[in-house]
Each structure stands twice: as C-alpha cells, then as structure tokens.
Amino acid sequence: MVGQGRTNSGIAVLLCLVAGLVLLSCAPLAPVSQATPPAATATAAPSPSAAPLQPTASPTALPATATKDGRDIRLAADGNGDYPDLMQALAAAQDGATITLGAGTYTLAKSYTISRSLTLAGAGVGKTIVSSEVGPAVLSVRGNVTFRASGISFQHLGDTPSDVVQVSGATVDIRGCSFEGGALQGDEGKLGNGLTLTNARGSVQDCEVAQNGLNGILLLGNSSVTLEGNRCHNNGENGIAYLGTSAGTARHNQCIANDLHGIIVKESAHPTLESNNCSENTQCGIAYFGKGAGIARNNECSGNKVDGIGILGEAKPSLEGNTLNDNGDSGLAYWDSAAGTAGGNRCSGNLGQGIYITDNAQPLLQNNDCQGEAVVDRGQVAEATATAGPATAGPAKIAFDSDRGGNYEIIVANPDGSGVVNLTNDPSEDGGASWSPDRTHLAFSSKRDGNWEIYTMKADGSDVRRLTDDPANDVYPAWSPDGKRIAFHSDRDGYWNVWLMNPDGSGLVNLTRAKSDNAYAAWAPDGSQLVFVSRRDGNDELYVINADGSGIKRLTNNDANDTFPAWSPDGKYIAFASDRTGKFQIYVMPAGGGQERRVLADSADDRQPTWSPDSQSIAFASDAAGDWDIYTYLVFGGAEGKEPIPITSGARNNVSPAWSR
Structure with missing residues (x-):
C-alpha cells in the first residue's frame, strides 16, 4: 500500500516485493554449420617464427630522476661505463636511480629482481639488448615501486622455462621496448610470456612483443594498465591476455598472427578494448571466456581463421x-551461455555466418550490419539477406528482484526461468526495474548512494548511470x-506523487501534484x-491521467485496496492486484474501466502483474510456495483450469517482475 507522507514504512512497503530467481540451463541444439567453438588454450606447444625483430627508431629518452652516488649510472656494453656490467649496476642503484645503457648487449648471468624504483634507458630497440x-624471468620487478624503461x-x-619480464605490484611506464623469447613451461605451464603484469598499474606504449611461447602481454590479478600502440604478434598463444579481475584499456594495438587469439579475456577480467587491429590470428581476433566482460569498440577483427570475435562460457x-x-x-559467435550486447558491428565476407548464436546464448543485438550474411539464432536463420542486420535486442526477458545473495539484486531470465543473470551485483539494495522499449536498457531503483534514487x-x-539526486526517495521507474x-x-514534496523526467534525468515534472499519496x-x-x-479518495484505487497531467479519471471504486496496475501491450486491458477477498489477488x-475479473482464484497472496509482449499472459509475484516467487499464467486463450507456472523456486524471495516488450 502507499505510505503516508515521508515515512520509512512507506518505503518498506514500496519495495517489499523486490526479489529474484534461480534459472535453469537449456540443452544446446546442434549447430547448423560445421562451426567449432574457439579454444581457450593451444593444443600443442607453439613454434614461434625465427624471424628477428627489426630495430625501431630510438624513442624519446625518459627523464633522469637522479643525480650521482648510485642515482645516475651510465653503462657501456664493453664495460667502460660506471660499472663493468649491468648486474653490478643494478645492485648499486639507489631508489629512484636512472641507468642509461649505451648500444650493445648486456647479458645477465642470473635472473635479477628489482625491488626499488628504477629507470632503465637504452639507445633503442635492437640497439640496446638485455638478455x-x-x-x-630475465628481470623481475616487485613491490610498491615505479619501474620505467625505454629503448631496450x-x-x-x-x-629454460621463463618469462621475459615480470612485474608484480608495481607501477610501470614502459615505452619503446621489445620483449622476445619467453620459453614455454610444458603444455600447461604458466611461464613463456613476454611481459607479465600482476596487480600492476601504469602504461605500456609502443612496444614490440613477439615470438614468445605463451602470451605477448599477460595481465593478472587486479592489474589496470593502459596498453597503447604495441605490436603483439607471432606469439605461441595470445597477443594480449587478461585474466583474474584485470581491467584497464588497450587501444591502437596490433595483435596479429598469434597462434591462438589476438586478445583473450578470461575469468572475471573486464578491460576496455578500443581501436585495436586483431587480425590474421589462428583462432579469434578477440575471444571472451569464463565470466569475461568489459567493452570492445571500434576494433578491426578480420582474416582470423575462426571467428572475428568469439564469446564463450558466461562471458557478457x-x-x-x-x-x-x-x-x-563467423564474424561474431556466441557459444555456451554467453550474453552481453552487440550494436553497430559490421560483418562481411565471413565464410560462416555474420552472427552465430548457439542455443543457450542470450545476447542482445541491435543495428548490426551483416552485409547480406546470415544471422543464425539458436539454429534458425533470423536474417538471411538483410543488409542492415537485425534491429532487435534479443528475445523477450523477465527482470525481477531477488534476495538470494543476501540483499536484493536485479535478475533477468527467460520466461521459462532459464538463462538467469544477475545484472546489478551491488552490495546495496536494487529493485523495481523497467525495460526501455527497445530492450537495450533498464531503469531501476537503488540505495547504493544512501537513499532510494x-x-x-x-x-x-x-554503464550504470544515476538519474535522480534528491534527499527524498525516488522509486519504481516506468519507461514510456x-x-x-x-x-x-x-x-520529495511531502507526499508520494508521480513524476516524469527525460531518460538522462532532466526535465522533471510533478505529474499528479496532489496532497495525497x-x-x-x-x-x-x-x-x-x-x-x-x-x-486521494480514502483508500488505494486506480486512476488514469493524461501524459500532460490533465484528465484524471477514477477506474476502480470499492472499499478494498487496488494497486500495482499494468497496461496490456495491445491497449485493451489493465491488470492489477486487489485485496477485496482478504488477500491480494490478480484482476483484469x-x-x-468496467467489469473486473479475477484471473486466478487461489489461497495465496498474488501481486505485481506484468504482461507478456503478446498480451496473452502475465507474470506475477506470489507466496503460494511460502517464499515469494515469480509465476506466469495464461490469461487469455484457454487458461481456465490451468495452474500458474513457477519460473523461480527456492528458499529466497523473488518479486517485482517486469516483462520486456
């Protein structure tokens, strides 16, 4: 029921039915082509090309940060510098020192670990060599230090199994260097990378990373490093690999001719990939596995032997x-239970399909240009000859709220209960979602910033964005x-009123302007x-109002409380909940206005109806099984005598369903 003025109990009631559900997986259908999903790892040890790296122009030297006494060291390859070799110079260097290395080769007899801030400045790739x-590893950098390198x-x-350079916990500024010869430690080994960054920060720019047995650049842990303008090619597996919860941005890199993928995103990594050239790789240009996420925009993924972009596992x-x-x-392929969104992508000249979607995958597609190539959705050709691609955001879904994780989150699922995805994953309370008409966005209420907004x-x-910012409570959005x-x-005005705003939060208008709730x-x-x-007339009743605030008309009139209205997509009916029998039940x-019909006569408390896109069925929240769950029910077309179908179950609460149109 609607609360009185600014009361905590009002908010509690407003969101008392916010909850979620557990979804089942669908059995996969056989693919319609001979497509094989991309691999996450190579099947055999790589055979890197033996072609030497070509020298590049000497980069701008990094600024010296030291003076003397072990802080400004100059070395010559013939031993005529401040120290006879690099090993001794590294041992003598103080925190913050700069070691300038002239042209030539500096050989380390053993792996050296750097544990203080240091700058290494060489004469250019192919001119100054540290081997x-x-x-x-040739060099390891560890701890909360800053490591700078250029021209080496x-x-x-x-x-011997080894990475080339390892960095753990440090901030890096690496420019104009190359990393070559990482040696693989068996088929399942972890060594063999050109540059391994673990829990690292900073940037790597304009580097050549090639002919490594495993990955060119590997990011682990919670690394967040900017990778820009690097050439990662001819590596035994991937040009760039993101694992763990690593993030950061990779832009304008060339990840080509690698033995697996140009860029791979695995586990829970979520980088931003933009304007990279990921072409001519043995499998995919970009591949997502596990729960990989993030954004890939404006990348070129062409001429790969399998897919341009492949999404597998639960990646989204x-x-x-x-x-x-x-x-x-395929240009773009979704496998397993992959999801996410794809919009404005261009696919042409692929030997398979423009976009390929396997049975359990649930991507949201919109305005992709497939240039006449087929879009195969769960075994069916959705677009055989279209030049504009599918202008759709995928099949209809039901969003709802669930407290299965301890607090209320917004979940989406298929109408049969399968394909469950937690969208919010936030420690605060989230609920009351509403779909945009094109199914690409949801509006919702959250307490993540202190009060309901x-x-x-x-x-x-x-891409979560806050629309309202007021000390009062703003809840239950409904998209026009x-x-x-x-x-x-x-x-916000002392009573609950219905307000309107633009989708960016501007243009606020109090529509109802009443001194009642x-x-x-x-x-x-x-x-x-x-x-x-x-x-306004004593108890909760249903009213209609024009979108400009005029023409208020009362629809229901009885001593009970009528609430949670939902207008059918065909415009003919309004479903609502009423407690006129003692418990809340669903009516149509x-x-x-006119004759009101109870949809389902049961002993449960049923609330919050939402219509299916065809206006034939409703989803609603009910406590029929003890806890609150989401059910669907066929209202028209032979529903009499049939039982509601539960799409959630378990010992948690699932409420506030919203069926996309």
Missing part, C-alpha cells in the same frame, strides 16, 4: 562498432513506450495516458 638464458630489447634466450561483453570481415567462420543501466548490467520519458514516484504508474501503449494508484479489467 639472459635463465628463468623464471629484453630477450630470453634458450629453452558489450561490443560496439567493431569491423568483423573475412574470417574463416533512480538509475539506468544497459541490458547486460553495464517511445523511450523519451520515465515515470517514477517520489516523496500517488504511486505505481504504468504507461498506456500509445504513451498518451498513465494508470496509477492514488489514495477493460482499459477504460
């Missing part, structure tokens, strides 16, 4: 504006059918009216 035949070729020689990246041409199978996010849970306005209710607005499908709940009436 070693031992492992586990770091090389590992021989077959956002793909925007990528060019996916002339690949050996309205936010939006993309349909994969990314044309996508241009969002209704919500707020107690008004809430739970739902739009008519043509956007001309809203139905809402008001207590003509949109203009």
